[in-house]
Amino acid sequence: MPRFFIDTSHNVGEFVAIDGENLDHLKVLRPRIGEALELCNSAERVVYHAETAKISRHDAQVKIIRQSLADSEPAVKITLFQAIPKLDKMELIIQKCVELGVYRIVPVVTDRTVSNPPNAAQKLKRWQKIAHAAAQQSRRDIIPEIGDIITLQGVLSELSNFDSAFVAYECETGIQASEAFKTASLQHIALFVGPEGGFEPAEIQALCAAGVKSVSLGKRILRTETAAFASMIILLSAQGEF
Numbered sequence: 001m002p003r004f005f006i007d008t009s010h011n012v013g014e015f016v017a018i019d020g021e022n023l024d025h026l027k028v029l030r031p032r033i034g035e036a037l038e039l040c041n042s043a044e045r046v047v048y049h050a051e052t053a054k055i056s057r058h059d060a061q062v063k064i065i066r067q068s069l070a071d072s073e074p075a076v077k078i079t080l081f082q083a084i085p086k087l088d089k090m091e092l093i094i095q096k097c098v099e100l101g102v103y104r105i106v107p108v109v110t111d112r113t114v115s116n117p118p119n120a121a122q123k124l125k126r127w128q129k130i131a132h133a134a135a136q137q138s139r140r141d142i143i144p145e146i147g148d149i150i151t152l153q154g155v156l157s158e159l160s161n162f163d164s165a166f167v168a169y170e171c172e173t174g175i176q177a178s179e180a181f182k183t184a185s186l187q188h189i190a191l192f193v194g195p196e197g198g199f200e201p202a203e204i205q206a207l208c209a210a211g212v213k214s215v216s217l218g219k220r221i222l223r224t225e226t227a228a229f230a231s232m233i234i235l236l237s238a239q240g241e242f
Contacts, residue, residue, distance in 0.1 A: 002029055003038040003047075003139045005132070010039070010048055010064050018060040025136070026052075026060055037062060042142045045070040070141035074241040077103035077188045078232065079162070081155055083110045083195035084117060085224045093228045094127050098134035098144050100232045101241065103188075105131070106147035108155060112197045120149055152203055156210045159190065165212040167192035168231050169204055170221055177215040177231065181238035191235065193228045 004022045016039065018026055031037065031052050039048040039062070047070050050062040080097055084090060084107045094105055107127070109117075117123060127146045135143045159165055166180060166189070192199075192207060199207075208214055217230050236242035 001036055001038060001139075002026070002031075003040055003136050005136065005143060006039045006041055006048075007043065009041060009044060009046070010067075012064050012066055014064045015053060015061050016048075016050070016064060018062060023060055026055070031055065038139070039064075040070060040141060042070070045141060047141070072139055073141045074101045074236060074239070076236070076239050076241060078235060079104040079106060079188070079190050080228060080232070081106050081108050081190060081192045082228060083108050083152075083193065083199070083224065084113045084149070085195050086114075089225050090123075090127065091130055093225050094130050094146065095134045096225075096229055097232055098131050098140065099138040100229070101140075101236060102144050102232060103142075104145045104147060106155070107149045108192075109149060109151050110195055110203060111152075111200045113195045117149065124148065152206070155192075156206065159210050159212065161188065162190040163187045165190035165192070165207075165210075166215050166231075166235075167199070167204065167207050167212050168194070168217050168227050169214045170198055170216075171201075171204075172214045172216040175213065175215050177217050177234045178238060180213055180215045181235045189235065191231055193224060193231060195224055 010016055033052055035052050037050055039050055047068050048064050049066045050064050053063045054061040080102050082093055082105060097105060124146060131146055132143050192212060204214060217227060222230060233242060
């Protein structure tokens with residue numbers, strides 16, 4: 001069942017006009033009259049269950065049949081601090097981590113990433129659009145925010161906003177992520193994943209000195225995009241959310 005995000009409140013029995021990008025998406029789906037869909041108001045955490053009432057080339061209307069509380073979000077809010085990878089890997093990371101349940105993704109510049117990504121404003125706009133589409137497809141209750149690009153040093157000042165913080169580090173041998181994540185707070189968790197080639201040892205030292213726990217994802221070396229997926233899955237599984 002398709003889901004669309006809206007920012008307005010409605011009542012049962014009300015007819016609602018679909019416009020903008022939602023209309024474009026609806027026309028691509030080519031639904032029939034009476035076909036079911038959902039409208040999600042993230043701010044109020046309400047899902048409106050509706051059915052198509054009118055579809056034309058230029059406009060569409062749906063009728064609200066009933067409403068319910070939005071309940072698909074994990075209890076734990078995970079902010080992924082992802083070192084910016086090469087090429088279009090960031091798009092894949094955003095898409096899949098949004099599907100898995102990430103709360104927020106912050107692109108991070110580290111010693112082994114491009115220090116000044118070209119067309120940063122355009123990239124952020126595109127990344128947010130990918131997050132929006134992935135949230136709709138996976139029937140999320142919110143659209144995860146893609147934060148502004150930040151340096152690793154800049155991240156350190158944000159750590160006080162989190163109850164627990166972890167970094168996936170290929171040289172860690174003592175602490176397994178599957179065990180460490182079981183004891184994590186259920187509120188706000190920061191998760192760090194490095195770029196191709198990993199974090200520099202000095203960066204790991206700086207993170208750990210700021211209270212971030214270094215964890216291992218296993219004996220095999222994972223690509224940066226795989227490490228992001230694996231970290232999310234292990235963390236959500238440890239918290240009973242997957």
